Amino acid sequence: MKIHFLGGTGTVTGSKTLLELNQTRIIIDCGLFQGIKALRDLNWQPLAIEPSTIDVVLLTHGHLDHCGWLPLLVKQGFNGKIFCTAPTKQISKLILADSAKIQEEEAAKANQEHFSKHNPAEPLYTVADAERVTPLFRVVEPNLAIKLTEECYFTFFPSAHILGACSIELHAEEKTLIFSGDVGQDDDVLMHPPQKPKLGDYIFLESTYGNRLHPQNDVFLDLEMIINKTIQRGGNVIIPSFAVERVQTVMYLIWQLRLQNRIPNVAYIIDTPMGIKVLDVFNDNPKWHKLNPHECEEMCKMFTMISDYEDTINAIYDKRPKVVIAASGMITGGRVLSYLERYIDKLENTVMLVGYQAEGTRGRKILEGAKEIKFFGKYYPVEAEVVLVEGLSAHGDQNDLLNWLNELTQKPKRIFLVHGENEAADTLRSKIFEQYGYDAMVPLLGQMVEV
Template sequence: MKIYFLGAAGTVTGSKFVVEHNETRILIDCGLFQGLKPLRELNWQPLSVLPSTIDFVLLTHGHLDHCGWLPKLVNDGFLGKIFCTSPTKQISQLILLDSAKIQEEEAERANKENYSKHNPAKPLYTVKDAEKVIPFFRIVDKDLEVKLTDDIYFKFFYSSHIIGACSIELHIDGKILVFSGDIGQDDDVLLYSPVKPKKADFVFMESTYGNRLHPNNDVMFELEQIINNTFQKGGNVVIPSFAVERAQTIMYLLWQLKEQNRIPNMPYVIDTPMGISVLDVFLQNTKWHKLNPHQCEEMCKMFTMISSYKDTIETIYNEKPKVIIAASGMITGGRVLSYLERYIVDEKNTVLMVGYQAEGTRGRKLLEGAKEIKFYGKYYPVNANIIMVEGLSAHGDQKDLINWLSELENKPQKVFLIHGENAAADELRIKLNETYGFDCIVPLLEQIIEI
């Protein structure tokens, strides 16, 4: 059996792992690289395993760094089946169409304003390309065994993180391979705790927060203080947010604060068409999360929901203080750029970060104290307050990750630490060895391992 580490090895994004057994090839996740330019450029390179030779894709969840390269895979010759849960199909469809639309718009703007090095600038894939992926999806419920070949079957099991997200238990010729996907926090606001694996010969485990513990902070109190302080200065709070799960979590927390009269009466805006669509996914998949339909409905009443870009512009130029939730979460694209283009230069305003910021993203640069930031080919001085509220991550921290392996009935032969920057993966490697005596490896990008 061979494992090809084609993404999320030594980095957080671009998840792609090929499992090859006899004549069968299975791709676990098919994500986009994000962040540093050398990583983003990998999205344009052909996959080192020919897509036409891949039989199946098993999708852990619908985030862009796990599903965002599917249109390229299909364009480059993939003809197999893509297995995922029902919410993951819905989320992936939204994410892929949104990603394609943003790429088309950015290429068009770059050509119009002549700030791209490429002439002409082109999208990685188009909306039409994204639409071609949808017929390949096959919905599978969690905890159901699915046979792929005579000696290969798999099942999904709940991993929290975002709605529909699952880990994978893959049985090949009597061996059990467990792919964690992304593991949520044990005490997530909206989602249930992750299910822990019971048996595994080989574990492929995320390590995003492998070297960090989430602070034991009062997130509600922090949000209350930040919003009230900014309101008193007459400023705006911009919350760059992932449209899936994080936007809904922030909405829920703000709704709770408002119900308790702890934050002011002012506009609360959600400006992410995809984030609004995700609310429908929550309503249609109530067994996957803690909110009931009535709570969803009451929460939504508090927010002005913006879909059209015309309304975005009107909101930006409205001088009244407000709170805006807008994608994308790492400020790599989306509507949040339009808000920050105007608001980041004003010290009255606050940019509130609520999630992981990958290397090379604008979000990471802001957190590291950048004095200026580039949008659409122009630099803007950073005068707004940049604040990070930790503890809202959809990823479990080091303690959660170690705990996730606590119910294994056998000692795995190897634990491969993926989906993390090298320092995080290496510290988790040491911790897992100290805690359980597990033999852990941090694989390199494009490494091929035989097991």
């Protein structure tokens, strides 16, 4: 069995792992690279294996770094089945359509304003390319074995990361392989705890927070203090947020604070069309999260939902203090840029980051103290207060990842640490050996391993 690490190694983006069995090629996730230009450029490179020769995609969840390259896979010849859960199908359709739309818009803007070195600037893929993925989705229930061939079958089991997110147990050639996908926190605000593997010869474990522990801070208190302080000085709170699960988590926390009169009665705005659509996915899939339908309805009532860009402009130029949740979470694109264009250079405002900021992203740069930020071909001074609210990540921390291994009934032959920057992955490798005595390795991008 050959395993090709085509993405999500040494980085938290571009997740792609290819398995070559006797007669079958399976790709686990097919994500987009984000962050520094060297990584983004990889999206334009051909896959190491001809896409038309791949039989099946197993999709752990619908985040862009796990599903965002699917339109190119299909465009370049893949015509097999894409297996996933029902919420993952719904979310992936939204994510891919949004990604394609943003790329088309940014290419058009670059051509109009001549800030790209490419003439003409082209989107990585179009909305039409994204739509060609949908007919290939095949929905399966968790904890149900699905046969791919006479000798190969797989099972999804919930990983608690976002709605529909699952790990994968794959049986092939008398071996059991476990792919964690992204693993959520054991005590997430909205998600149920992750299900843990019992047996695996080879385990592919994410390591995003492999070298860190989430702080044991009171997230409610952090949000209360940041919002109150900013509003008192006449500023606006801009919250760049991932449209899937993070928007809904932040909404829930703010709703609870408002119910308790701990934050002022100002405008609370959700400006992410995709985030709004994900609320429908929450309503459609109550077994995947902790909120009941009544709570979902009451929570939504306190927020102004913006879908039309004209309303975005009106909100931006409204001088009254407000709290705005807008995509994207690492400030890589989306409507949050329109708010930051007007607000990031003013001292009274706050940019509240609520999740992991990958290397090379605008979010990471301002978090590390960058004095200016570039978007739309221009540089903007960073004068607004930049704060990180930790503990809201949809990823488990080092303890959660170590605990995810604690129900294994026997020692795995090898653990591969993926989906983490090198320092995080290597720290987790040491901790796994220290706690369990298990051998783990950090594969290189493009590496092939035989097992």
